[in-house]
Amino acid sequence: MGSKQYQEVRHYLFANSYSGRRIILCLKTKCKKKRLSQAIKRLAIVLNFDFRKIERLINDGLIPTCPYKRLPNKLKIYLEIEKELSALTEEKLDEYSTALEDYQRQLLAPAIERAAGNLMKDIEDQEFDKTLELQIRKYTYIYYRTAYKYKLPTLRIVPFILRLIS
Numbered sequence: 001m002g003s004k005q006y007q008e009v010r011h012y013l014f015a016n017s018y019s020g021r022r023i024i025l026c027l028k029t030k031c032k033k034k035r036l037s038q039a040i041k042r043l044a045i046v047l048n049f050d051f052r053k054i055e056r057l058i059n060d061g062l063i064p065t066c067p068y069k070r071l072p073n074k075l076k077i078y079l080e081i082e083k084e085l086s087a088l089t090e091e092k093l094d095e096y097s098t099a100l101e102d103y104q105r106q107l108l109a110p111a112i113e114r115a116a117g118n119l120m121k122d123i124e125d126q127e128f129d130k131t132l133e134l135q136i137r138k139y140t141y142i143y144y145r146t147a148y149k150y151k152l153p154t155l156r157i158v159p160f161i162l163r164l165i166s
Contacts, residue, residue, distance in 0.1 A: 008067040010150040011053055013078065015063050018085040019153045024058050026162050035166075042165040048151065077139055078146040080119060084111035085155065108155060112139050 014020040023043065031039050040058055044051040056062040071079075088107050116135035123131055147154050153161055 012064045017082045080115040084114040
């Protein structure tokens with residue numbers, strides 16, 4: 001994978017990740033016009049993104065298109081987990097109406113479990129629990145491996161990044 005394609009995939013994953021959306025939302029709500037521009041510059045530096053692409057993503061809401069014709073399975077799994085993180089966060093915040101930081105550890109494991117369950121097909125009840133446990137381990141590895149490979153922020157470091165850039 002060339003450097004340009006790597007950066008495109010990375011930008012796509014960030015824009016479609018829960019952590020990315022959370023960072024963008026915080027910047028939009030907490031920063032005024034001039035401070036927003038400075039925060040975007042810092043974000044581009046901290047996460048090593050192209051400034052113009054991040055600026056268009058934040059200011060114009062321009063979500064990048066997928067650089068692949070068919071998304072690889074590992075990236076589908078990563079995005080499915082991120083989708084479940086968003087869903088769980090909404091559910092937990094509605095239910096408990098408290099700060100998200102309290103639930104970081106209680107969000108990722110259920111999100112991975114849900115994603116693994118969602119992506120399992122044609123499995124009998126006796127096999128389901130055993131297969132689910134294996135899938136959860138596999139998906140946890142894939143999630144962290146993808147985040148590491150593409151240098152993407154995880155839920156745990158979002159507050160740190162927000163303190164750095166604002």
